Amino acid sequence: MRDLLKKQGMQSLIASLLCIVLGLLLGYIVLLFINPGGASQAILAVAKNFLNTTRANLQVKNFANTLAKSAPLLMCALSILFAYKVGLFNIGAAGQYVAGACACLYSALAWGWSWLPCMLFAIAVGALYGAIVGLLKAYCNVNEVISGIMLNWIGLYTANMLLANVKESTSPYTVHLKDGAPQAILPSLGLGKLFENNQYITIAVPLAIVLAIVIMVILNKTRFGYELRATGNNKNAAKYAGMAEKRNIILTLMIGGALAALGASLLYQTDYMQWEVTASSVPSMGFNGIAAAFLGGLNPIGTIFASYFIQHITDAGAFVDKTMYSSQISDLISAIIIYLCGFVLFIKTTISSGIARSEERERRRKASAEAEKGGEA
């Protein structure tokens, strides 16, 4: 048992589960404050999501919809995780996601490109957008959080401006891809059939999972990944050891930007969502990515599950009783979870020192037992 607890991965898992439980508990307390009558029911609704409906085919449909939105969230989380390993907090992922959405929708609707070029274009634009943050950080010493936030807003207004050219004439939303650009919809390769013919399940879901594994391999098994982690641990030491730390910072943010932008492409090219050209705030996907990345213990595989979980409770907001609570209660819970993730380090050190203390006690007991034995002989 103690050996199991000593493992880093196990400690991360315990810390994450604690964050989830505490997050739900605090959310429950908030619900109690607002309206004690329906609080238990509402928190159960948030936890259950697609299980709220009893009909089997509806359950499958809702589950599939959550899966379809987990894929882009996973990409955003990977973007943040990847940058964090290099010591950078890529809050600009939200803006890079917007840049990707703008690029793939515009190229699909205005230029009639098919799905793969659209996706690649989104990746390229996202990488460029991330590169701005990287260049500013590497050469001008601009804090990446502040430049990232500025670029989030710049991206939002640019996307609104450009996508206004391809919007529906009667609504503020961009034209549905299935009407305006069916060639740009991601192929499903028959995956939708597994989920009661859900049209939103495409190659996006498996692609995102494969990429999570690729990111893990890059970070842990390649020289490039080693250099990146070294730069993250100590920039000056990495520089001293001959690693191109400026190049690494820029490359990291380019990859981060590409990942977040690809996430947008994986959502908007399923035609699940349309862009609202009057949007006054950046889509929350990029910010939820922060929750998923940290809840996943900053491990790509853990992030896969964490992304699903965050999307699970985010979607479940729709099931709470609207006469008492608003659906933003799930945003509140995921925000509480991010806050609690700040305490992960503390939880881990507490576990470690607890183990160390109990080991110490045992050693002393053994020593004193041996001393007694020595006395007898």
Next chain:
Amino acid sequence: MLLLLQYTLIFASVLLLVALGGCFSEHSGVINLGLEGIMVIGALGGALVMRYLSATVSPVVMILAVLCGSVVLAVAYSTLLGVACIKFRADQTLVGTALNLLGVAAATVFVKAINTAADPNDVSSTIQYVGAKKAFLINVGNFEFNWFMVVAILALVFAYVSLYKTRFGLRLMACGEHPQAADSVGINVHKMRWAGVLISGVLAGLGGICYILAGVSEWKFENGVAGFGFLALAVMIFGQWKPTRIALAALLFGLFRALSNVYFGFDFLVSLNIPGSIYNMMPYVISLIVLAFTSKKSRAPKAEGIPYDKGQR
């Protein structure tokens, strides 16, 4: 033109208040990226007072009550930052970001709950304060004077005097530069950092309520404060963490922010036929450019962002 001046001054007041808040926190050694969230909560506190206090009370009572409401909530909220970053040595960037998300989500949930309780058909996150807002305004000809301009100037004087002319301020700054040295001469670093975080809570809360009173008479809390907390951080960096320079920087940024509100009042700007989105993104573009040129020779407090560890040398 007068309108541009009016908006410039009011937005500059917001930026000045919040940037000074950031300044206190960073001088004590804690990066406060949660300013945005604290602004939202401060705005919520003030808006709630305006909603529940009848508009017939005298303007002085109204102003004081609103200021108290926003300060109390904002300070309470900023203790979340203090607990995590000072007591538990959490990652300050992560906690700040969490506070921003939490601020908007909590305010939205809370206001929606109040609105729905009052009227089951009302699911908006908007609070209106048409009547109460009048207490803050004095019309001088066509110029709408706002009491927050005075509050901002008082905050500037307070910041300058307390940081440079008092024992407290100098000790505070020592904790941001070299906490170990400060500790060695008997300064309680944790206490000083708490002071920095709480003062930044007061100022950011005031900035938040000032922001939602600028120009509009109702606020939709779902929208947060549109990145103003981060603009204020840019102002602070441009002002090199010095109160007087921050004031000048705030005026410059306030001007660009004001332009996006009133550009259609200028014939030559309208004739350029630039889409409104360009004006909207202007403050952010300007701050990026400014940051690119000013961050290289940064005079940031040396120990900011590093949790204080007594055992470290």
